[in-house]
Amino acid sequence: MATITLEDVGKIYPDGTRAVGSVDLVVADGEFLVLVGPSGCGKSTVLRMIAGLEDISEGKMSIGDKVVNDVPPKDRDIAMVFQNYALYPHMSVFDNMAFGLKLRKMAKDDIDERVRQAAEVLEITDYLDRKPKALSGGQRQRVAMGRAIVREPKAFLMDEPLSNLDAKLRVQMRTELGRLHNRLGTTTVYVTHDQVEAMTLGHRVAVLRPVSAKRPYNLQQVAPPTELYNNPANLFVAGFIGSPAMNMVYGKLRKSDGETWLDFADKSVRVDGAALDAHPGIEAYMDKQIVVGIRPSALEDARVAGASPDRTISVTTDVNELLGSESYVHFNLSSPPVITPDIEELLADSDTDVDSLGDSTKFTARVSADVSVPDGSRVDLVIDCSKLHFFDVDTGDKIGYSPKV
């Protein structure tokens, strides 16, 4: 087991494109770190650089106290689980798992013991003599995991290991992965685009974003899952983490009679002191346009939450999605949609006019399923004004952000 340290690591392809820039990351000994982000954000590239499958163009990478920039994969003492499993098709499950140990010239009895132990943990003892093609997807994934475990490496690297499994199996394997890590305690770096995997598995989660010409770095925020959810560093993280996604709308704060009020669209609500305290320096933004973020879970039907007029907005339901225990109420606010610099970039790339996005903002509220909200009906929603997020319009950063770790 070991710490993995990335210092200002970057990757530039021979044709000059930058995939990864300025990644500063320390994965502590025994930590489960998840790299998450949309496709093209460089998360897999970072993982492959740790594995040694990809050259490191800039910066320094160490595993333990050894700098590994020029160390080939086989000498890094790491094990990797691939998205496609990458099992050796002509070898039995046993040989697949024993391959790495045989190459390291381990004694036959020891190999036998280790493989059988790992097989027991993963419940694949019955399949040891089978070839991969006679296994189901979930079993293949276990074999791939077993191949990593038997090596007892310094670190596990996992590249979207669950994304090829069907939904039910994915949830089951996710739980097992967590249990497995608790049991083995091996340093693990895990790549996924699935934020649920990221939030449930990671001790800490690193949110990455594709590099652009203006922003030659990927890392947006590295924090424990709850911190990511409650204290997102910028609009990107705020929009990426959480499902349904955080609602965003242009707004303005104003002081009146010693209270702070938030005006957005044609609504006005009283801001709780806790929300102001969470944004040091917010005073400088009074009466200026800011971006307000409201999680769907911070909105609740007034019939459930109880009336509190200075925190209630009245809206017309567009669509109501009933999920059983809760329902998602979608509605529109009459305010132009939030255009961040990134969205502007995207629009320019696709030759789309900003005006084409319309002048209403889509909102979602997660309300209790106990009350019925028919499509098209009028509904009063109470906003939990202690859980508002304020962002700078120009930079997209959270106002007064400081990591709370």
Place this chain on the structure above:
Amino acid sequence: MTATADRISSTGRRPLGNRIYKFLRSIPTWALWFIVILWTIPTFSLFVNSLRTRDAQRNSGFWSAFADNANGYHFPTLDNYREVLFPDTGAGLWNALLNSASIAIVATIIPIAIAAFAAYAFAWIDFRGREWLFIGTVALLAVPTQVSLIPLLSAYTNGVAWTLPIVHRTITIFPDLNLSGSIPAVWLTHTGFALPFAIFLLHNYIASLPKDLFESAAIDGANHFTVFWRLVLPLSVPVLAAFAIFQFLWTWNDYLIALTMIGGNRGALPATIVVASIAGEFGAREHLLTAGAFVITVVPLIVFFALQRFFVTGITAGSVKG
């Protein structure tokens, strides 16, 4: 009862379009059968005639073989085979068959051995000039065998040396190994001409093996040599078998290269050349051609059926999710 009767009559009177469609769909199958039979007739007639006496062969076609005994000829007889393989005088076809085997087997194994390594290197080892070297190798496919035969023969006979002007130093490019008239000369020539195609064929297959496998092996601690022996070779069995069949057929049936390189050394000549001279002057022994030709045909067939079970499809199934 009525229901059953109705069903029968309704199936009996299928729509016309259906019946036409069924008929049209069966045409390719019948056409294939027709071609198979047509192409098998010469070999079959060769086989039948090889079992008939000289006079019977001269008097009637192979289709009247079963009337031979009634006409006073002996059928079937193995005399032709005995006479061709082990004649009373001189070396027979048996000796030539052994020569053919020693040429074909070795001239199949050497190119495969070299080409497999080369193909792996071209596909998975990153070295400088890899692309150009590969293009150059494949470009050699365009060199016709015939133009290089005489220079090669000269190299085998005298070696190749080049005397530098001014300094008067001689560089040996190919040593004088006195290879002319020997079977190794044929091996070398076949190997040289087979390599471009072998490398091309194996490279295309090996390069298409899943990349994740190689990365997985690299992390497991395998070097190139281990990856080659433990992964690439076992997974390349189908293409190796395909090339082996192809190369064996080519070298077994070769006439030109063997004749050029072995030439006058009669004891080392392969079966293809010997069988051509069986007929003798004025075709006095041309009835033996049937037996000789059939023996030569049988060997590649055995090789083909022995190796065809290695044409396994889906050898990489279960490795990666496709």
